[in-house]
Amino acid sequence: MKSPAGLLLSAIELDRDSAVPLYRQLYLQIRKQILGGKLQGGVRLPSTRTLSKELALSRITILNAFDQLIAEGFLASRTGAGTYVGDEWENRGARDAEAEEPPPRLSDLSQSMLSLRSDHFRGVSYTDWDPATPTSFLPSHSTYDSFPLAVWRRLMNRHLLKPTKSMLGYGELQGLQALRTAIADYVFDARGIDCKVEQVVIVSGAQQAFNLLAMLLLNPQDRAWMEDPGHIAARIALQAQGAQVVPLPIDEQGIDIAQGLAECPDARLVFTTPSRQHPLGVTMSYGRRQALIDWATQQQSWIIEDDCDSEFRYQGRLLPALCAMDRMTRVIYVGTFSKVLFPALRLGYVILPQALVEPFCTLRAVMDRSPPTLLQATTADFMSEGHFLSHIRRMRSLYQARQQALVEQLQRQLGDFFTLTPVDAGMHLIAWLPANLEDDQVARDLARHNIHTYALSDYCLAHRLPPALLMGFAGTPEKLAQTRVEALARALGELGYLTQAD
Template sequence: MGARPLTGRNRGGGWGRRPPAAFLDHLAVERDGALPIAAQIARRLRDLMLAGGLARGARLPATRRLAAMLEVSRTTVTAAVDILTAEGFLEARHGSGTYVAAQLPADRLARASTGGTATPGPTLSRRGTLLARDSPVASTGRLFTPGLPALDAFPLAEWRRALARALRAGGSGLLHLADPRGWPPLRHAIADYVGPARGVACAADQVVVLASARQAVLLAGNLLADPGDRVWVEDPGYPDAHSALRAAGLTPVPVPVDAAGIDVAAGRRLAPDARLAAVTPSHQYPLGAIMTLERRVALLDWARAAGATILEDDYDGEFRYGGRPITALYGLDGGDRVLYVGSFSKVMFPALRLAYLVAPPRLAEAVAQARRAAHAEPPALTQAALAEFVAGDAFTQHIRRMRLLYRARQEALVAAIRRHLGGVLVVDPSDAGMHLVGQLDRAVADHAVVAAGSRVGLGMTALSRYAAGPSPGNGLVLGYAAHDAAAIEEGVRRLARIVEVVQRTRG
C-alpha cells in the first residue's frame, strides 16, 4: 500500500484554533515504506510544529486517542511521542498530558544565528588557514605528472614472489602490530643498502620506517623545534614539506635556491636562529640543482654554530645518469646533525606508501620514541615483502633498469620539446631525477597552461606552484618517467597546441 491520509476526529481539544482535519490531511504514512511508521509520524508532527501548524504550548490528545485517529497501534504513537520528547519538541507534564514545547529547538538555533551573545561556529586557526591553503600535488596517471615512476616496467612477478616469501617466513606474526620503529628485517635491509649506495653509514637501530617523507618532516619538526620556531625551506621547494612544517607549528622561512643549491649566506641573513633546515641537496626539488661541496660545508658549518639540525630529503637519489650517485649530506656530516630521509614510492610504486628516516646515533632513541607516539605504523606485510625485495637482487636490478629507461625517456622529452616548443619552453637535460623544469616565455602564464592541460589529460605542474616566497617562477615541471617515447611525443604536441591557444588568448 502507498501513502494514505490519517483520519479521525479530535474531541479533546488541544490542537489550536484550526479543526483537526487541517492537520490530519498533512499526515500520511507509508505502510510499506522503508522508514518505520513511528519515525514517519514523528517526522510529520515535527514538520507541522516547525511550520506553525501545531501551536507552541498546545496539548496533544492522549496516545490512545491519537492512535485511534491515525489508525495505528498505541505503541507506535508512544514511540513517536518519545522521539519528539527526547528532541525537545514535546514536553510531558505530570497528570496533565503532553504538550508542544513553548520553545522549540529551532527557536534557539534561530536566535543564535541572528546575533546576541552566541559564539560563531568552528573557525580555522591561523595555522589551520595556512594548512587549508596547501594543496599537495597529486600523483595520477596523467602524462607529465611529476614523481610518477614507470609502473609499466615494474617487476610485478618479483614483487609477488617477495610477498609470498614474506608470508611464508612471517606467518601469523605479520597479523600483529609491528615494531613501531618498523619491521626489523626491513630496517636491517635499509641500513645495508644506504651505506654503500648513498654513503649513509648507519645501524638498523638508527632507521625508522614511516608512511611517507612528509611524515618524516612532520616528525622531525615536532621533535627538534618548538611552535613558532623558524625553519629554512628551499624557495622554490616541495609544498608538502612546507605544509608539514606548518602542521608542526613552525614558521617556514623561504631561502632562495640557485644552481649551487640553497643559498646558505641568504639563509644566515634571513633567519640565523633557525632550528631546522629542510633541503634536497642531491637533486633540488623542483629545479634539479645539485648542491656544491662548498655549499654543503657552509650549511653544515651554520648548523653546528647555530645548534640547528638539517633534514635531508633524498627523494630520488637512486636515479643519477652521469657518474656515481652523489654522496648524501649525511655521509659528509658523519652522522652528527643530519637526519636522512628516503622514500620507496618513487623507486617502487606510489601505493607502497613506505619511507624511512635515518637519525644520528645521539637522536636515534628520541626519534624512535616520537615514532612510537605517532601510532601510524605501515602494514607489517608490506614492510616484510619490501624487506625481501630489498635484501635480494631484485631491488638493485630494478634500479639499474630504471636508470637506463628514465634517461632514454628524458632524452625523448627534451627532443620533443625542442621540435614543437622551441623558443617558448626552454628545457635542458639533467644528469638525475624523474622530471625536468621547462622555463616558459613570460608572456605565457604557467598556471593557465596547467589548467588547460588538465582538461586534456596532462598532469604537469606550474613552477609557480612551488614558490615559497613572493617571487614565483614561470615554468612547467614535467615528469617523464612514467610514459614511453611515443606517449611523450604526443603529449608534447598536445602541450604545444595548448601554449599556442594561451598565447593567442592573452594577445
C-alpha cells in the same frame, strides 16, 4: 477532523520493499519533521493505536520508533497524557526561517576564526587535479601499471593467511624491525650510509617526517635555511612551527652556503635536497656538502637531508648521501617509498642521530602510531627478497625512455615555445617559458583545459628565476607522448600563448 499532528503523520510515506526496517523509516521521518519545524514543541501526537491503524503498522513497530525518539529527546512521554514533541524543539523552524544569514561555509571562514599557524597552508590545494585526467604532467605522478602487483599480493597474503599478534596490534613505535633492518642494509649499499637499525624510524611518508622534525627541533622565531626554489611542503612544515625561513639561491653547485653565512650564520637548521635538488635537479658538489657539514658542526645546527628521487638516476655517477659524509652526527636523513613503489603505501623513514631517536619517538607517540604493520611487513619482504632493487632497475629504464619520448615531442611541437634541458635524474624536467609570461598564470590556464603541471614560481620565495613549468614524464607512456603534447600545444594555442611568444 484530524489534528495538525495527525495530518502530518498520516502523510508519512513508508517503503515496504526497502532494506531499511519500517521502524527506522518512521523514526527518521518523524525526526525530520521535528527538525524542520513541521512538528513543533508541545504538540501531542496521535496514540500508537491510531497510528497503527492509519499507517498499517504493528504497534511494536511504532513503539520501537517512539522509544528511539524519546531516548534522543525528540519526544516526551507523559504518563496518562500521551506522547508530545519535546519542548526544546518549539519554534525551531521559525527561528531557522527568520535567520538573517545562513551559517558560514568553511570556505568563508575568516583567518581570525582559525589558528595563526593555519595561514601558512593557504594556497595549498588538495583538489586542483583529477587523478583520472588523461593529460597530466604533474611531477609527482609515477607509473602504476608497471608495479609488480602479483609479487606484492603474494607477499601480503603470506602475512594475511597467518596473522600474528604483533601484526594485528599497535606495532612497534619505531616501526617493524624487519623493515628497519632492510632499510639499513639498503641505504648502506645504495647510499653509503653506515647506520644502526636503532637509528631508523618508520613514518607515514616523508611529509610526516618533515612535520615531526620541525616540531622537535624548532622554536618560534628560529631561523632555517631553505633552498630557493625549494620543497614547498617542507617549507610550510618549518613555517607552521613559527620558523623564519631564510631563502638561499641555487647555482650549479647547489645551495649557496656563502649567502647563508652572510645573511644568517646562526640558523637553527637547513633543509636541503643534495642528491637531486628539488625542483631544479642540481646535484650538490662535494665541496658544498663538506662546507655544510662543517657549518652545522660549528654552530651545533641540524641538516635535514631529503633524498628525493635518488633512486632514479639515468646518467653519471651518484655521489654518496650527505648523511654518509657526516661524522659529527648533524645530518638527519629522510627517505620515502611513495614514488619508487606507490604513494598510497604511505611509508617513509628517518635516519636519526642516536641522541634524537628517543625524543623523536616520544613526539611520534603523541601525534600518531606506526603505520600499518601489514604494509611494513610486506615492504620488508619486498626489499629483503630482492624485488625492490629489481623494480628500481626496471623503473630507471622505463622512465629514461619516457623522458626521451616526451622531450622529442616537446621539441618537435613546441620547440619554439619551451626551452628544455633533459635531466640526469628524477621524474620531471624544467620547461623554461618566454620571459614575458607568468608561469603561475600559464599553469592555471592549462588546468582549466584539464592539462596539469606546476609553475616553478610556486616553489620560489625570492623569485630570482625566469618563468618555467615542471613537466613530469614518469606518468606518460612513450606511445602517449605525442597525443599528450598535441593536447598541450592545442591548449596553449587556444589560450593565445603561442602567439604571445612570437
